[in-house]
Amino acid sequence: MSIEYKDYYALLGVKKDASADEIKQAYRRLAKQHHPDLHPVKDKPQAEAKFKSINEAYEALSDPQKKATYDQIGPGWEAGPRPGSPPSGGEPFAGFSDFFETMFRNEGGQSFGRGQAFQGASRKGQAVEAELPLSLEDSIQGGDKRISILAPVLCPVCGGSGRQGGRTCPACAGVGETRQERTITAHLPKHSRDGMRLRLRGQGGPGSRGAEAGDLFLRIRLLPHPSYRVSGDDLETTVTAMPWEASLGGELSVPSLEGPIRIRIPAGTHSGRRLRLSGKGLGKEDGSRGDLYAAVRIDIPDKSNGTTARLYQELREAIL
Ligand SMILES: [Zn+2]
Structure with missing residues (x-):
């Protein structure tokens, strides 16, 4: 044979x-x-x-x-x-x-x-990776965040043995694990960065035969934001100034990740000028923060009447 x-x-x-x-x-x-x-x-x-x-x-x-x-x-x-x-x-x-x-x-x-092979040695549960989408605001604030992930759990039908009634368990195909949605609370540090991995001990795959569970690794992915352009650790946003503010100087409100901040714009500010708000950007590798830039856009008032028209004409004559 x-x-x-x-x-x-x-x-x-x-x-x-x-x-x-x-x-x-x-x-x-x-x-x-x-x-x-x-x-x-x-x-x-x-x-x-x-x-x-x-x-x-x-x-x-x-x-x-x-x-x-x-x-x-x-x-x-x-x-x-x-x-x-x-x-x-x-x-x-x-x-x-x-x-x-x-x-x-x-x-x-x-x-x-x-089948019996699955019941053999006790083995630590597998490590599980999941993505954690995060708003720019949350990345700065840190704190507890509740998220749902599809996590491996012991198969509820066979209890992890992979066998059911003397046959391969139909629910898990003999693997002993299935995936189930689970809500967990992740503790985020302040100034989290894109691509950073958080390790949650014992929140991964279940261990077999009483062995400890594996770890869960959450990879942070920063979500796009409607108000900011991201450039490395720096942010840029646009603020609008009226012609007299740009010409004479004034105060403007800049939206930052921690709420509006009032800044002074200097007299003679041209359209497109970028004003730097130091340390108001994203988290940096060394734990500090990047900067926020406010790009000034000069607009004219929507309202126009005889008076404004006369003033613009005076302005033109004064400059030419
Ligand atoms: Zn099963």
């Missing part, structure tokens, strides 16, 4: 040097994709076969001992069965190929089946 070598790495679509995490991720993705329950009747047999081989590959590569054995033997297996390992006979392993059975007959004890 010849036993066909199975490339478990290729089955999971990972490289030979893939980390345990990468292997798990690939398995989870494929297990969901090929779960027989998700396919129409005519495609079920094919999906089932694929699902089985994915499970087998994961069983072999997720167990460090089995993985070591498998890596050691390699494709040279084609030359024939490993010495001392009978290709058949004895109690069969649940649903696995002859290749798997033969390879691991002497490794893992009497009876492990698909």
Whole structure:
């Protein structure tokens, strides 16, 4: 009886040097994709076969001992069965190929089946990444912010074992986790920056067999703002001045992230001049803040009458 070598790495679509995490991720993705329950009747047999081989590959590569054995033997297996390992006979392993059975007959004890692998060692929950969209105002103020994320939770049907009534759990495809919307409170520091990562301990994926939960990483993404143009750590906004304010000097109100600020504009201000409000911009890497620039735009009053027209004419004659 010849036993066909199975490339478990290729089955999971990972490289030979893939980390345990990468292997798990690939398995989870494929297990969901090929779960027989998700396919129409005519495609079920094919999906089932694929699902089985994915499970087998994961069983072999997720167990460090089995993985070591498998890596050691390699494709040279084609030359024939490993010495001392009978290709058949004895109690069969649940649903696995002859290749798997033969390879691991002497490794893992009497009876492990698909599914039990998920109940094995206790493992810390996986780290979860989520995006946290933030207004510019909130980024400056900091404080507690409540957000909803899709977080992994232990599968409510099988309780995380991946098995249900002696079969692969249909709710989670044997993975033991599902995603659920969860509201959490994140404590934001003052002056948060775009791209900053916040770590929330124990708010990530659930641990298996009583192990601690993984961490949640929130990546801050600053939202566009209707009143400001963002340039690095600096902000720019536009303020409108009347001709006499620009010419004689005056006071203007500038919208800042912390509310309006009154500034003086000097006499003889031209349209387009940028006035700097130091330290009123976005948070900088060193904890300080960038600047806010108020670009002055000169407008004329909407109201016009005989008096204003006469004054403009006087102005023209005085200057020409
Ligand atoms: Zn389940």
